[in-house]
Amino acid sequence: xxxxxxxxxxxxxxxxxxxxxxxxxxxxxxxxxxxxxxxxxxxxxxxxxxxxxxxxxxxxxxxxxxxxxxxxxxxxxxxxxxxxxxxxxxxxxxxxxxxxxxxxxxxxxxxxxxxxxxxxxxxxxxxxxxxxxxxxxxxxxxxxxxxxxxxxxxxxxxxxxxxxxxxxxxxxxxxxxxxxxxxxxxxxxxxxxxxxxxxxxxxxxxxxxxxxxxxxxxxxxxxxxxxxxxxxxxxxxxxxxxxxxxxxxxxxxxxxxxxxxxxxxxxxxxxxxxxxxxxxxxxxxxxxxxxxxxxxxxxxxxxxxxxxxxxxxxxxxxxxxxxxxxxxxxxxxxxxxxxxxxxxxxxxxxxxxxxxxxxxxxxxxxxxxxx
Numbered sequence: 001x002x003x004x005x006x007x008x009x010x011x012x013x014x015x016x017x018x019x020x021x022x023x024x025x026x027x028x029x030x031x032x033x034x035x036x037x038x039x040x041x042x043x044x045x046x047x048x049x050x051x052x053x054x055x056x057x058x059x060x061x062x063x064x065x066x067x068x069x070x071x072x073x074x075x076x077x078x079x080x081x082x083x084x085x086x087x088x089x090x091x092x093x094x095x096x097x098x099x100x101x102x103x104x105x106x107x108x109x110x111x112x113x114x115x116x117x118x119x120x121x122x123x124x125x126x127x128x129x130x131x132x133x134x135x136x137x138x139x140x141x142x143x144x145x146x147x148x149x150x151x152x153x154x155x156x157x158x159x160x161x162x163x164x165x166x167x168x169x170x171x172x173x174x175x176x177x178x179x180x181x182x183x184x185x186x187x188x189x190x191x192x193x194x195x196x197x198x199x200x201x202x203x204x205x206x207x208x209x210x211x212x213x214x215x216x217x218x219x220x221x222x223x224x225x226x227x228x229x230x231x232x233x234x235x236x237x238x239x240x241x242x243x244x245x246x247x248x249x250x251x252x253x254x255x256x257x258x259x260x261x262x263x264x265x266x267x268x269x270x271x272x273x274x275x276x277x278x279x280x281x282x283x284x285x286x287x288x289x290x291x292x293x294x295x296x297x298x299x300x301x302x303x304x305x306x307x308x309x310x311x312x313x314x315x316x317x318x319x320x321x322x323x324x325x326x327x328x329x330x331x332x333x334x335x336x337x338x339x340x341x342x343x344x345x346x347x348x349x350x351x352x353x354x355x356x357x358x359x360x361x362x363x364x365x366x367x368x369x370x371x
Contacts, residue, residue: 002043002082002117007074008036009066012368014303015333021143023169023198025053030332031062032303032368034360035069035105037113039082045113046360048306049105049273050328057300058248058274060101068102077106083117085110089277100251100276101300107277108309108356115355122312122356126282129315133347134297135323137163137194138330143170145179149186160330162191162346163323165222169200173209181216194220199248201225203232207239214242220322222269223247233264243267243322245296252276253283260291267322269298272310285317297324304329304337307348308356311341315350324348336365 012032020027033049049065051057076095080088089107096103111122123129138161140148148166155161166183168176184193195218201209206224213221220243225232227249237244246265250256252275259265268288275281288295297314300306307326314320326348329335338359342349351357 003040004037004077004080004082005040006038007069007077009069010034010036010365011062011066011370012336012365013370014336014368016331017333018142020139020141020301020331021170022052022141022167023200025056027053027301030301030303032336033062033065033105034305034365035109037077037082037106037109039113041117043113043116045109045111045116045355046305047105047108047112048302048309049101050300050302050306051101051273052301060099065102065105068096068099069106072096073102073106082110083114085114086279089279101273104273104275104277107279108272108305111278112355119354121352121354122278122309123315123350126278126313127316129350130318131315131350133349134311134314134320134326135163135346136161136327136343136348137165137323137325138327139165139167139325140183141167145182148183152183152187152191156187156191159345160343161327163194164191165194165196165325167198168195169197173201173205173212177209177212177216180213180218184217188217193218194222196222196247197224199223199226203229203235206232206236210236210240210242214240218242220245220267223249230258230262230264233259234262237263237266243294245269245322247298248274250274250284252280253287256284256287260287260293265293267294267296269296270314271298271300272313273300273302273306274298278309278313281313282316289318294321296320296322297326299325299328301328301331303332304335304341304358305356305360307341308351308358311348311350312356334364334368336361336368
């Protein structure tokens with residue numbers, strides 16, 4: 001039996017390479033939350049619980065995650081067998097309601113440590129790897145059409161991304177759709193263009209906007225209306241030919257079952273933190289697969305640890321039909337890993353070392369850590 005000796009939670013504020021404009025917030029830094037679990041055999045596992053814009057995106061914040069883990073998770077973890085992540089997570093679920101992002105970080109750290117002990121990548125602990133690389137989209141989110149096209153051309157020429165997602169919803173429908181249409185025209189035949197509305201349209205606005213976007217060649221619309229509006233999402237799926245993707249609505253397997261049963265999504269955006277951890281996200285993928293709902297590997301704009309964890313899971317899935325969005329580390333001015341993740345030929349190479357296959361550069365992390 002392996003015991004957890006120490007639990008350390010660090011918040012690091014890392015600047016982004018440019019302002020990242022979303023419907024609910026504009027980011028100039030990303031607050032990366034890392035959880036280090038050191039076992040009594042000397043192995044340390046790491047997980048990540050990063051969200052977007054403080055409390056602008058969801059109900060968990062970096063500060064709240066740190067407080068919850070240090071106050072409520074730690075006493076439970078120090079009584080548990082670290083060699084049994086499933087048993088540990090069941091214990092946490094019995095005593096702690098919600099806190100999906102915090103639970104994801106803890107579970108990831110447990111799997112990272114177990115993988116190191118066994119000499120296996122986390123993907124092998126989750127059922128076995130079926131892919132060595134994953135297609136990766138890049139989000140064009142400066143809000144300026146010319147700048148977004150220029151940025152897209154640069155990453156396309158570098159063979160880093162040929163899938164682009166646009167963040168819209170902050171401006172009027174007509175203005176946002178004109179922006180997206182111009183970018184779709186600029187990359188017609190060379191790259192796939194999708195949009196993410198982050199729930200900021202009403203049903204009427206969505207009907208208007210999606211019609212415009214579909215005519216412009218946009219192939220995927222992410223969470224156009226409120227996450228709770230299951231009937232509205234179902235109607236949009238039935239009405240339009242372009243794919244409608246559920247994102248913020250998916251908070252774990254139960255929500256995925258509700259959407260599958262209602263026919264309220266053509267695509268699931270699977271996020272390990274939003275789902276409540278690697279195991280819960282794996283169940284969500286399984287629901288999508290058996291319901292013939294396409295899958296997309298989503299991101300909370302995590303740094304290298306959360307991105308590697310997501311990649312380990314997504315590499316076990318049979319088909320990520322719409323690719324992934326695991327570009328988080330590329331949005332940051334500095335990488336906090338000893339060896340950065342490898343992006344080439346429009347894809348992310350899934351780390352092959354034991355555990356997550358990545359290690360945090362503690363000295364570099366310290367430069368951004370909150371004191």
